Each structure stands twice: as C-alpha cells, then as structure tokens.
Amino acid sequence: MFTRDEARAIVDRVLAASPARATELILRGRELRHLRLAESAPSEQNVVSDPSLQVRVEHEGRYGRASTSLLDDAAIERVLDAAYRAAKLSPPLDLPPLAAGAAHDDSNSDGGVDEAAARSLLARDSATKLEALAPALRAVAEAGAAATGFWDTTVESCTYATSAGCFRHTWLARDWFSSTVLAGDGGAGVAHDGQLDASMLVASRADAVVRQALDLALRSKKARAIEAREQRVLLAPQAVGELLLFLSWSGFGARNWLEERSFLRRRRDEVVLDPSISILDDAAAFGGLGFDFEGQDRRRVTLIDEGLARLPVFDRPTAKEARASTGLDVETSGHAGLQPSADGPLPRHLRFVVADAKQTPARELEACLGDGLIITQFHYTNLIDPTAVTVTGMTRNGTFLVEGGRVVAPVRNLRFTVDILDVLSTIEAASIETQVVEAFFGGAAMSVPSLVLPRFRFTSTQS
Amino acid sequence: MKDPVTEASSAETERFEALANVALERARSAGASHADVRVVSTETRELAVRKSQVSRCSRDESLGVAVRVLVEGAWGFAAAPLSGDAELLGRLADRAVGEARAGARHRAAKAVLAPLPAQRGRFVSPREEDPFAMGLEEQFDLLFEVDRELVRAKDLATTSTQMSFARERQWQFTSEGHLVEQDLLRSGAGFALTLARDGIVQTRSYPASFGGQYLQGGFEVVRGMRLRDHVARVQEEASELLRAAPCPGGRFDMVVGGSQLALQIHESVGHPNEFDRVLGFEADLAGQSFVTPEKRNRFVYGAPIVDLVADSTLAGGIGTFGWDDDAVPGQRFHVVEQGVHRNWFTNREFATRLGDGASNGTNRAEGWRYPPQIRIPNLSLMWGSSTRDELIAGIDDGFLLDGVKTWSIDELRLNFQFTSEIAWRIRAGRVAEVVRNPTYQGVTPEFWSSCDGIAGREEWAAWGVPNCGKGQPMQVAEMSHGCAPARFRGVTFLQA
Numbered sequence: 007m008f009t010r011d012e013a014r015a016i017v018d019r020v021l022a023a024s025p026a027r028a029t030e031l032i033l034r035g036r037e038l039r040h041l042r043l044a045e046s047a048p049s050e051q052n053v054v055s056d057p058s059l060q061v062r063v064e065h066e067g068r069y070g071r072a073s074t075s076l077l078d079d080a081a082i083e084r085v086l087d088a089a090y091r092a093a094k095l096s097p098p099l100d101l102p103p104l105a106a107g108a109a110h111d112d113s114n115s116d117g118g119v120d121e122a123a124a125r126s127l128l129a130r131d132s133a134t135k136l137e138a139l140a141p142a143l144r145a146v147a148e149a150g151a152a153a154t155g156f157w158d159t160t161v162e163s164c165t166y167a168t169s170a171g172c173f174r175h176t177w178l179a180r181d182w183f184s185s186t187v188l189a190g191d192g193g194a195g196v197a198h199d200g201q202l203d204a205s206m207l208v209a210s211r212a213d214a215v216v217r218q219a220l221d222l223a224l225r226s227k228k229a230r231a232i233e234a235r236e237q238r239v240l241l242a243p244q245a246v247g248e249l250l251l252f253l254s255w256s257g258f259g260a261r262n263w264l265e266e267r268s269f270l271r272r273r274r275d276e277v278v279l280d281p282s283i284s285i286l287d288d289a290a291a292f293g294g295l296g297f298d299f300e301g302q303d304r305r306r307v308t309l310i311d312e313g314l315a316r317l318p319v320f321d322r323p324t325a326k327e328a329r330a331s332t333g334l335d336v337e338t339s340g341h342a343g344l345q346p347s348a349d350g351p352l353p354r355h356l357r358f359v360v361a362d363a364k365q366t367p368a369r370e371l372e373a374c375l376g377d378g379l380i381i382t383q384f385h386y387t388n389l390i391d392p393t394a395v396t397v398t399g400m401t402r403n404g405t406f407l408v409e410g411g412r413v414v415a416p417v418r419n420l421r422f423t424v425d426i427l428d429v430l431s432t433i434e435a436a437s438i439e440t441q442v443v444e445a446f447f448g449g450a451a452m453s454v455p456s457l458v459l460p461r462f463r464f465t466s467t468q469s
Numbered sequence: 470m471k472d473p474v475t476e477a478s479s480a481e482t483e484r485f486e487a488l489a490n491v492a493l494e495r496a497r498s499a500g501a502s503h504a505d506v507r508v509v510s511t512e513t514r515e516l517a518v519r520k521s522q523v524s525r526c527s528r529d530e531s532l533g534v535a536v537r538v539l540v541e542g543a544w545g546f547a548a549a550p551l552s553g554d555a556e557l558l559g560r561l562a563d564r565a566v567g568e569a570r571a572g573a574r575h576r577a578a579k580a581v582l583a584p585l586p587a588q589r590g591r592f593v594s595p596r597e598e599d600p601f602a603m604g605l606e607e608q609f610d611l612l613f614e615v616d617r618e619l620v621r622a623k624d625l626a627t628t629s630t631q632m633s634f635a636r637e638r639q640w641q642f643t644s645e646g647h648l649v650e651q652d653l654l655r656s657g658a659g660f661a662l663t664l665a666r667d668g669i670v671q672t673r674s675y676p677a678s679f680g681g682q683y684l685q686g687g688f689e690v691v692r693g694m695r696l697r698d699h700v701a702r703v704q705e706e707a708s709e710l711l712r713a714a715p716c717p718g719g720r721f722d723m724v725v726g727g728s729q730l731a732l733q734i735h736e737s738v739g740h741p742n743e744f745d746r747v748l749g750f751e752a753d754l755a756g757q758s759f760v761t762p763e764k765r766n767r768f769v770y771g772a773p774i775v776d777l778v779a780d781s782t783l784a785g786g787i788g789t790f791g792w793d794d795d796a797v798p799g800q801r802f803h804v805v806e807q808g809v810h811r812n813w814f815t816n817r818e819f820a821t822r823l824g825d826g827a828s829n830g831t832n833r834a835e836g837w838r839y840p841p842q843i844r845i846p847n848l849s850l851m852w853g854s855s856t857r858d859e860l861i862a863g864i865d866d867g868f869l870l871d872g873v874k875t876w877s878i879d880e881l882r883l884n885f886q887f888t889s890e891i892a893w894r895i896r897a898g899r900v901a902e903v904v905r906n907p908t909y910q911g912v913t914p915e916f917w918s919s920c921d922g923i924a925g926r927e928e929w930a931a932w933g934v935p936n937c938g939k940g941q942p943m944q945v946a947e948m949s950h951g952c953a954p955a956r957f958r959g960v961t962f963l964q965a
Contacts, residue, residue, distance in 0.1 A: 038942075040941070040942065042941060043753075044745075044748075044749060044750040044752075045578065045748070045749065045750075047572075047575055047576040047577065047578065048543065048571075048572035048575055048576055049544070049572075049750060050544055050546065050840060051543075051544070051545050051546065051568035051569065051571060051572050052546040052547070052548075052568070052839070052840060053546070053547045053548075053564045053565070053568060054546075054547070054548045054549070054838055054839075055548070055549040055550070056548075056549075056550075056838055057550060069523070069526065070526055070527075070528075071525075071526060071527040071528070072527060072528045072529065072530075073527070073528075073529040073530070074529070074530050074531065075530070075531040075532060075533055075550040076530075076531075076532060076550050076551075076552065077552075078552065078553065081530075084530070085530070088528040088530075089528070091605075092526050092527070092528060092605060093526075095604060095605035095606055095609070096523055096526045096605060096609065097523055097609060097613065099522055099523050100522075131567075131571065132568050132571040132572065133571035133574070136571060136572070136574070136575045140575060143575070152749055154749060154750065154751075154752040154753040155753050156753055156754070156941035156942075158941070158942065184753055184754075185753065186752045186753040188749050188752055188757070194752070196753070265626040265627045265663070265665065266626055266665040266670070267626060267627075267663070267665060267670050346522070346523060346524050346525065346526075347524070348517055348519055348524035348525055348629070385756065385879060385880045386877045386878055386879070386880070387877065388875045388876055388877045389875055390874070390875050390888050390906065390908065391670075391906065392670055393668050393669075393670055398875070398877045398886045399877050400877065400878075400879040400880065400884060402756070402879075402880050419879055419880075419884075421877075421879070421884055421886060421910070423886070423963065446754075447938065447943065448943065465886075465910070465963065466884060466886075466910055466961075467884070468879050468881065468883055468884045469759075469881075469883050469884065469912050
C-alpha cells in the first residue's frame with residue numbers, strides 16, 4: 007500500500023522514466039487477509055501483499071498498455087518499454103487526451119475511505135477473528151450442522167496519475183464476512199454482513215452471521231417438492247441484488263446502449279419499471295473511488311427515475327460517440343474502466359430505492375406476501391436475452407412456502423426463467439431496511455431492500 | 470508427453486532454490502510438518518479489435534512467491550511479489566506459520582497429506598512459434614483483416630476479434646525435497662459478430678464463443694484456426710439467426726458437439742467431481758455436489774457408451790502440466806467409465822480423506838497470489854464409433870446445436886439450463902432451418918443416460934476453458950474438454 011506521498015514519488019519515477027509523450031498510470035497496493043471456514047473450522051488463512059502498476063502510453067495517437075507486480079527501477083523500465091513498443095506498433099485510436107491536472111489535484115474529491123480506519127482493519131489477525139467466531143461455530147457443531155464461510159479483509163491504496171498533471175489518490179477497504187451452514191437433509195442457510203467503508207465488522211456481528219445462517223439451515227431441512235409454476239414471491243436482498251446486477255450489466259452501460267443492446271435505448275423517459283422504483287449509481291454512498299480510470303470525477307447518476315428510463319453511465323469515448331451518433335448533449339459520468347475499454351463504462355455502486363408509499367418493515371413482508379414463496383438467494387443466474395433482460399437461475403439456501411402470511415414449509419430449490427423488466431414492472435411492497443450485497447462474480451456493490459412481487463415464473467425443480 | 474521433461478538445472482532454478490530454502494528452513498524450525506514454496510512468473514499479451522478500433526493492447530507481467538505451510542494439521546499461506554528484499558522469504562514463512570498456528574487452535578480434524586515419491590524435473594509445454602517474440606503488426610493485421618469483413622454485415626451491432634497469449638513459469642520446492650519446474654504456454658483467438666434489429670440481438674462466433682478457442686502451444690495455434698476462412702459463414706449464420714423463428718418447446722432429440730458439449734462436460738461432470746466441493750468446502754459460494762462419497766463404483770452417471778476421462782497429460786490441453794501445485798505428477802484416469810462413476814478429483818489432503826493412497830494430481834493455484842485448490846483438469850468425453858452425419862440421420866425431429874450463449878446449473882450440479890448460439894432443426898434425418906435461442910434443460914445423470922451415440926476420433930477435439938472460476942476469493946484456472954458430436958434423446962427444450 008502506498009501513502010499519498012509514497013505514491014507521488016513512484017508516479018514521479020515512472021513519469022521521469024517514460025519515453026512516451028503522454029503517460030497514464032494506475033498504481034494499486036493491496037493487502038489481503040483471508041480466512042476461509044469449512045466443517046465449522048478454519049480451512050485457509052492467507053496473507054497476501056499485491057501491488058500493481060498499470061501504465062498506458064500514447065505515441066502519435068497510438069496507445070499501448072502494460073502492467074507489472076514489481077516496482078523496482080528495472081521493472082518500471084521494462085513495463086514502460088513494453089507499453090511504448092506496443093503503442094508504436096498499435097493502430098491509431100481516437101481517444102480523448104489524458105486528464106490534465108490542477109483541477110483534480112484535490113484529495114477531498116478523491117472519494118474512498120479514511121486511511122487510518124482502513125489500516126486498522128489489518129491490525130486484527132486471524133486468531134482474533136477465530137476467537138470471535140468460536141461460540142457460534144460451537145453452536146453450529148452442537149446442532150449437528152457444518153459452517154463454511156469467508157472473511158475478507160482487504161485494504162487498498164489506489165492512485166491515478168498522468169503526465170498531463172492529474173494526480174488522484176485514495177484508500178479503499180472492506181471487512182466482509184459470509185457464511186453458509188449445511189444442516190443435513192438438504193438444509194442450508196446463508197447470511198453475510200460487512201461494509202466497504204472501512205468500518206470494522208465487530209465480533210458480535212460476525213457471530214450473528216453464523217447464527218442467522220444456522221437458523222435458516224435448520225428451518226430449510228427436509229424441504230418438500232412443489233410444482234414449478236408462476237408464484238408470488240418475497241425476494242430477500244441477496245436475490246434482489248442478483249436481478250439488479252443483470253439489469254445493470256445488460257442495460258446501464260453506454261457501450262450496450264450505443265449498440266442497441268440496452269433496454270434503456272430508445273426508451274428515454276418511458277416507463278420501464280414500477281413507478282415506485284428508482285435506481286442510482288452512487289459510489290460515494292459505498293466509500294468507493296471518487297474518480298474513474300480517466301481521472302474524471304465519478305458522479306452520482308440516476309438510471310431509473312420513478313420507473314422512467316434515463317441515460318446510462320458514460321466514459322469520455324462513449325460520451326463522444328453518443329454526441330456524434332445521437333446528437334444528445336452528454337458528457338462522461340466518470341465511470342471509465344481501463345482505456346481503451348471493450349465493454350465500456352459500467353456502474354458499480356448501485357442503490358435500489360423504493361418510494362415510501364410501498365415501504366414496509368421487513369418483519370411485515372410475509373404478511374404482505376400472503377401466499378407464495380420466500381427466496382433467500384439465487385444461484386448461477388445468467389442472461390438469455392439482453393433486451394428483455396431474460397435470465398435463468400436457481401433458488402438456494404432457504405426457499406420457503408408461505409400460506410396466509412405464515413411460513414408453512416421449506417421447499418426444494420426451483421429453476422426460474424423470467425424477464426426482469428416484466429417482474430419488476432409491478433412491486434407490491436419493499437422493506438424499509440436495506441442491505442449491501444455483492445454480485446456472485448464480484449464487480450458491483452448494491453444497496454437493496456427485500457421485495458414482494460406478484461409474479462415470478464419457475465420452470466423446473468432441482469431433480 | 471514425456472519428452473519435454475528433463476532434469477532441472479538452470480541458474481534461475483538454483484537462485485530460486487536458495488531463496489526457497491530460507492523459507493523452508495524457517496518453517497521447519499518453527500514447527501511446520503510440511504512447507505512448500507512456489508515462485509511464479511507470468512506474462513500475458515492480449516490484443517482485441519472491436520468495430521475497426523483497437524479495444525485492447527496490453528502486456529502484463531508478474532513475478533511473485535508463495536509460501537504454504539502445514540502446522541499441527543492447519544494450513545497457513547503468505548505471498549508477495551518477489552522483490553530484492555533479502556528478508557522476504559523468511560518473513561513470508563513466519564507469517565504463514567503464524568496463520569497456520571492460529572487456525573490449528575480451532576481445528577479438530579487435522580490435514581494429513583498422502584505420500585508422494587520424490588519428484589524432480591522440468592516440464593516445458595510444446596510450442597513452435599513464440600507469440601511474445603513476434604511483432605504486434607502481424608498479430609494486429611490478422612485481427613483487422615477479420616474485423617474489416619465482419620463490419621460489413623447488415624444490422625451490425627458490434628464485433629469482437631481477439632487473441633491472447635499466456636506464459637507461466639513456475640518453480641516449486643517442498644520440505645520433502647521435491648523440486649519441479651514448469652514452463653507452460655497457451656494461445657487463443659476468436660471472433661464474434663453481433664447483429665441487432667427490431668429488438669432482436671443475436672451473436673455468432675468462431676471457433677467458440679466468449680473469446681474463442683485456446684490450446685497449449687504458440688502462435689501456430691492461432692494460424693491453425695484459419696480465422697479468415699470462417700468469416701463469411703459466420704456472417705451468414707448471424708444473419709439467419711436474426712431472421713429465424715424462436716426455438717419451439719417440447720421434448721426433442723439433439724446432436725451437440727464443440728464448445729457447447731465441452732461446457733456441458735465442464736458444468737455437469739467437472740465441478741461436481743471436485744472432492745473438496747463434495748465435502749462442502751465450497752458451499753459458501755460455488756455450492757456442493759450431488760456426487761456424494763457413497764456413489765463410487767455404483768452410481769450410474771450416464772449411458773454405457775459414456776466414458777469421461779481426466780487427463781493432465783493431454784496433448785494441447787490448456788490444463789496440461791508436468792506436476793500440480795502439490796508436486797504430484799499429471800495423470801490420466803476415468804471419472805466415469807462405461808457410464809459408472811469411478812473417481813473424483815483430489816489433492817494430497819483430500820486423497821487421504823477419501824481413503825485413496827495417493828492424490829490424482831489436480832491441486833492448482835492461479836499464479837502466486839493464491840493457495841492451490843482442487844481444480845477440474847482436462848476432462849473429456851471419449852470418442853465413439855459413429856459420425857456426426859450418422860447421428861443426425863438417426864433423428865426424426867430434433868435439433869443440431871452449436872456454440873454457447875448462456876448457461877446455468879444448480880448448486881448441486883443437477884438441474885441445468887443451457888442456451889446455444891444457434892440450432893438447426895433436424896427433420897427426417899436432415900438438417901433444415903435455423904432457430905434462435907435454443908434452450909434445453911435437464912438433470913445431469915438423466916441427461917448423460919440419454920446419450921446413445923458419439924462420433925469418432927476424427928471429429929473429436931479439445932476445447933479450452935481459460936476462465937473457470939472457483940474459490941473465495943475467486944481464482945481462475947484453465948482446462949480443456951475434449952469431445953466429438955454426441956446424440957441425446959428426449960431432451961426438454963423450452964419455448965424461446
């Protein structure tokens with residue numbers, strides 16, 4: 007990890023050594039503390055230092071990129087040389103100039119989290135975490151169940167700089183714990199807790215994660231098979247997050263929007279979801295980077311505004327392309343990935359907001375559901391059709407049948423195939439409480455409520 | 470694949486061995502019953518073109534070291550870039566031992582490693598033309614030549630034409646005296662064309678979707694794909710897909726091969742046979758497995774003609790190696806033999822749990838940043854005696870599928886639903902019109918039991934999967950799945 011001063015010194019070394027007219031660099035320093043659980047005991051304890059330097063150089067409108075895990079002079083020279091040679095031999099590319107500087111050299115706008123808070127997460131070792139978990143793991147064992155889990159503490163410094171004078175630096179941190187408990191007879195439950203803002207997951211909350219997963223696992227034993235058909239559902243936050251993720255991947259990025267593959271395209275200001283739903287990308291709310299990988303300010307973007315389609319997120323190349331091809335007066339929203347980017351900009355800090363009129367305390371949602379299914383989590387969801395956002399996947403880790411507003415039985419896992427735009431066209435209720443969840447394959451954090459939906463199509467059973 | 474194995478003796482090896490010995494000795498003196506050190510150097514080059522523009526031109530390198538120890542039956546792991554810091558290896562050993570000791574206090578079941586005879590040697594994967602030594606011009610020329618043709622398509626949404634090369638060199642040293650060195654090179658390329666009209670979006674690709682085909686070898690692998698020769702056909706098929714009717718639902722026979730059948734092997738045979746997953750170690754993310762321990766030698770996984778063979782020595786396989794990251798030699802063994810389950814994938818720890826005398830060598834890590842875990846090796850459906858055309862001729866009403874569009878499978882690896890890029894209706898034994906979004910659903914053992922014909926060796930090929938995710942944090946591994954077109958009866962198709 008690199009302090010602001012350390013990062014600036016490395017940036018100066020790299021820029022001084024660069025043979026190119028224009029150079030961009032992204033310097034990251036990550037420290038990882040990973041604890042994995044299996045059979046209610048630790049199965050892995052890993053400590054990893056993972057610095058990296060990415061450079062992009064420009065030579066007469068041609069770009070090359072290279073990276074290294076080493077930061078000695080020889081490695082810096084090697085990585086610059088590789089990028090420069092790639093640039094000289096690469097076909098020309100029409101990209102905006104590298105970000106210039108003074109206006110962005112303001113640590114207050116760089117986002118992220120407090121350095122001291124971030125570093126304090128690393129001071130706690132695996133022994134302390136295991137002591138915190140020991141009572142709950144004993145409870146799992148006494149119940150004849152087995153706990154698995156993953157406690158991820160990661161602290162990272164991130165620096166973006168260019169030879170045009172841009173220098174941005176901040177800290178990111180996560181302390182995140184998930185646990186899945188297996189109780190036999192098909193019983194399984196999952197829970198997680200954590201934040202991305204450098205707040206420490208205290209012992210009592212880690213303990214609660216395991217106990218919550220155990221409770222779900224015990225309640226979901228000896229599940230009954232039911233017919234796969236359309237049902238009313240109460241989706242827990244993890245399941246809502248999965249639907250939101252696919253909306254985002256298929257619809258909220260400018261690249262798919264420009265290529266007519268986004269459901270937002272040609273539907274601006276039309277109703278596409280229930281009018282109580284708004285979806286925003288808001289990195290600041292999650293302790294995310296305040297800048298993107300073009301050095302631009304990462305802005306808050308409203309993607310769905312009370313059910314109405316708005317514009318996707320842009321970086322500078324896609325904004326320019328949109329201006330040329332659509333005549334819209336759009337600018338970057340500060341969502342650039344590494345440039346040039348094949349996939350284009352994507353939102354990574356999503357908030358799913360439901361209007362007050364449809365909010366209900368989470369404990370009352372089963373009554374709102376009446377008859378239907380509670381879904382804890384989806385598994386291996388994947389996209390079938392991008393324009394209707396048709397997806398398929400399975401339920402997992404606690405699916406329950408509800409009759410008359412009360413849980414009557416656990417049910418076996420079911421496969422669903424739904425058009426997300428259709429199932430989110432009407433929501434009946436949402437929890438007041440929200441939870442931060444992450445995507446199965448990573449890459450996005452989402453703040454979501456639980457939802458009651460009037461229809462959700464299940465197409466087959468597990469076996 | 471014995472030829473590439475020679476005695477390790479390079480100066481580089483001697484330098485790394487001296488460094489590793491510092492960590493091994495430190496770990497041993499701190500009470501480790503086992504310690505290993507892996508020095509890993511990686512180099513990748515990725516080039517991509519999208520709609521007449523460069524979308525990627527990168528070269529990445531990495532050099533790091535990982536120290537893994539077993540103390541009182543618990544694992545500890547520490548890793549960092551291999552800098553010039555003289556104290557680094559000792560410090561990593563101390564940290565790994567500290568982590569292991571913390572775990573041991575909370576772990577009743579102790580990890581015990583299956584025995585392993587002495588291993589020393591060097592493995593270099595075969596290659597003819599070093600892609601890293603080539604200039605970028607020739608590689609970009611090929612990509613642009615393909616892309617220039619692709620962008621002429623009517624209703625163009627986007628194109629993607631790419632190639633990538635990855636070289637990994639690894640030196641592995643253990644407290645038991647094993648010393649093995651590997652130098653693995655894989656190359657891959659492919660292109661995809663996406664068309665859109667009236668709200669319908671369809672993609673067709675070659676040689677496989679999601680990045681193309683990957684094989685162990687050098688640039689000769691890319692040349693062998695003859696990308697340019699397939700552009701016109703892909704354009705025509707993409708255009709047909711845009712006009713095609715949706716695939717109907719119902720029960721149909723099908724012939725499937727290529728990357729789609731490879732994915733079926735990966736998801737419904739590969740993952741459920743990772744023995745750590747069978748024991749629940751991956752339940753928090755990836756899930757569990759229906760192939761529980763009592764099923765060995767009893768469970769009917771598929772029809773008697775179904776032989777599924779794991780082979781870490783497969784020529785061209787991107788999961789081919791000399792040794793896994795436990796220093797266990799690459800092996801060939803049946804997972805399913807004549808339809809009956811025989812073996813799971815193991816490492817030295819889980820072979821002991823299973824009661825096997827030795828690991829079958831599938832413990833692999835992504836680079837130096839992660840500890841090894843059980844991974845799917847090269848895993849193939851062995852060839853039969855038919856031909857694709859004969860298989861098609863045996864279908865009255867069904868489909869011929871090709872290419873991967875999307876996939877999903879439950880956490881036990883039983884219920885799956887796959888959508889292919891393209892399907893052709895088969896009517897009265899003949900290939901007829903194209904249908905779009907062919908989606909089939911099934912349950913793993915029922916599906917493999919419905920297989921009644923497999924094409925022969927001439928139509929068999931290994932398909933590379935360069936991006937298999939597993940673990941927390943997720944690691945990426947590479948493997949190949951060989952298959953020839955096969956016929957399955959009475960498969961459930963969903964109305965698209």
